[in-house]
Amino acid sequence: MSDPAPAIASPATELRTWSVWAVGLLVYLLAVFHRSSLAVAGLAASDRFGISAAQLATFTMLQLLVYAGMQVPVGLLVDRFGSRSVMLVGTLLLAASQALFAVVESFPLAIVARVGVGIGDALTFICVLRLVSRWFSPRRIPFVTSLTGTLGQLGAVGAAVPMIWALREVGWTAAYLGAAGLGLLMAVVLVLVVDDSPSARHVRGARLSLTAVRHSLAASWAHPGTRLGFWMHFTTQFSATALTLLWGYPFLVRGEGRSTETAGALLTLMVAAVMVSGPVLGWAISRHPWHRSTIVLAIVWSIVGVWTVVLLWPGNAPLWLLVLLVVVTGVGGPASMIGFDLGRTSNPSERLASASGIINQGGFSASLVLVIAIGLVLDWRTPGDSTAYTPEAFRWAMSTQYVLWGVGLLQVWRYRRRARAVIDRVALEAGATG
Numbered sequence: 175m176s177d178p179a180p181a182i183a184s185p186a187t188e189l190r191t192w193s194v195w196a197v198g199l200l201v202y203l204l205a206v207f208h209r210s211s212l213a214v215a216g217l218a219a220s221d222r223f224g225i226s227a228a229q230l231a232t233f234t235m236l237q238l239l240v241y242a243g244m245q246v247p248v249g250l251l252v253d254r255f256g257s258r259s260v261m262l263v264g265t266l267l268l269a270a271s272q273a274l275f276a277v278v279e280s281f282p283l284a285i286v287a288r289v290g291v292g293i294g295d296a297l298t299f300i301c302v303l304r305l306v307s308r309w310f311s312p313r314r315i316p317f318v319t320s321l322t323g324t325l326g327q328l329g330a331v332g333a334a335v336p337m338i339w340a341l342r343e344v345g346w347t348a349a350y351l352g353a354a355g356l357g358l359l360m361a362v363v364l365v366l367v368v369d370d371s372p373s374a375r376h377v378r379g380a381r382l383s384l385t386a387v388r389h390s391l392a393a394s395w396a397h398p399g400t401r402l403g404f405w406m407h408f409t410t411q412f413s414a415t416a417l418t419l420l421w422g423y424p425f426l427v428r429g430e431g432r433s434t435e436t437a438g439a440l441l442t443l444m445v446a447a448v449m450v451s452g453p454v455l456g457w458a459i460s461r462h463p464w465h466r467s468t469i470v471l472a473i474v475w476s477i478v479g480v481w482t483v484v485l486l487w488p489g490n491a492p493l494w495l496l497v498l499l500v501v502v503t504g505v506g507g508p509a510s511m512i513g514f515d516l517g518r519t520s521n522p523s524e525r526l527a528s529a530s531g532i533i534n535q536g537g538f539s540a541s542l543v544l545v546i547a548i549g550l551v552l553d554w555r556t557p558g559d560s561t562a563y564t565p566e567a568f569r570w571a572m573s574t575q576y577v578l579w580g581v582g583l584l585q586v587w588r589y590r591r592r593a594r595a596v597i598d599r600v601a602l603e604a605g606a607t608g
């Protein structure tokens with residue numbers, strides 16, 4: 175139920191389409207960069223704000239909380255005001271918040287800045303998804319959507335090495351002001367290049383009233399395809415997100431006895447797995463849209479299987495098993511993008527962004543719950559106030575994932591049956607291939 179296929183005929187139109195996408199992608203990449211820019215600055219942040227490791231983790235949790243909580247309002251805003259306007263506000267807010275983070279020295283003000291980063295970040299991704307569905311033909315949307323999610327993760331890689339370098343060479347304030355400056359630059363490029371659709375600079379939806387909002391959200395949620403998308407997103411990505419945003423490094427070093435270099439290499443390998451599997455999954459679901467949920471179930475069961483072997487392994491898991499773990503878990507990230515495709519084919523164009531917002535909430539809420547649960551269980555299984563977590567404590571903590579997998583798999587299975595009962599397979603496959 176996406177927009178009618180735009181006629182992508184001339185090379186000039188093709189070039190215009192890919193230019194708009196490239197700018198949208200760069201803005202999303204920058205949002206991921208800002209989101210991740212604190213991960214490598216942990217020690218410097220502790221010194222600057224005089225905070226403990228637990229307070230440092232508050233930054234990550236707060237950002238996730240704000241991001242997840244903003245998804246539905248942002249979806250509604252995008253349907254109402256269009257991608258161009260909302261994305262511009264998001265980019266400026268990200269730049270302003272990073273600039274604030276660059277100059278403040280107190281923990282409460284730093285929290286305000288990170289909340290700003292969370293809101294600005296939330297204003298980005300749904301806009302890019304909406305641009306993709308307006309600019310590309312339905313046949314290309316699943317692949318381009320997947321490519322967007324995948325390439326966007328390079329923002330996290332960009333946040334690692336350059337930020338480590340900048341923090342060391344130019345110091346905290348200049349490093350974060352530099353990051354903010356990139357946002358200003360992108361805002362200018364966005365204004366120059368991005369239009370909401372091939373035929374209009376701005377595409378605005380109907381005015382938002384409380385009743386209209388209620389009806390629109392209720393209609394999206396009532397469709398089993400939207401719910402299936404939500405639970406797919408919920409179930410696939412939390413393991414990878416919790417590892418990359420906070421717990422991967424301590425788990426590999428303290429829980430599995432690996433050196434810091436090996437842990438870093440394993441987490442980099444996870445990003446490589448995302449890069450390779452994203453386009454493959456995008457291609458697979460554009461060829462076999464009816465089997466989207468089967469692909470998701472197979473991936474989630476593989477993630478559960480590998481984690482189970484790692485957690486049951488007596489002593490430290492061997493390196494080959496940890497390699498398998500990060501690769502299979504990493505594939506969960508791009509697999510979550512399949513959820514958005516369910517949203518696209520189950521909702522009319524005018525509420526596509528709000529449906530995407532609902533779906534995007536799934537994975538990030540689950541990730542937030544997991545990040546908190548791991549922290550709580552680690553503290554519970556570690557004597558006193560020590561943060562010298564043992565491998566045994568990590569085994570307990572990582573096992574909390576089974577609750578989320580259990581709920582998610584059950585819901586995917588339930589809504590897959592309901593969605594299949596209402597989706598017209600012939601029309602779906604014709605739309606996807608034609």
Ligand SMILES: N[C@@H](Cc1c[nH]cn1)C(=O)NCC(=O)O
Pocket residue numbers: 206299323324327411448452506507508509510511534537
């Ligand atoms: N699951 C991510 C996208 C992704 C793709 N590969 C790895 N992760 C997602 O939902 N992204 C939304 C966002 O704002 O990043």
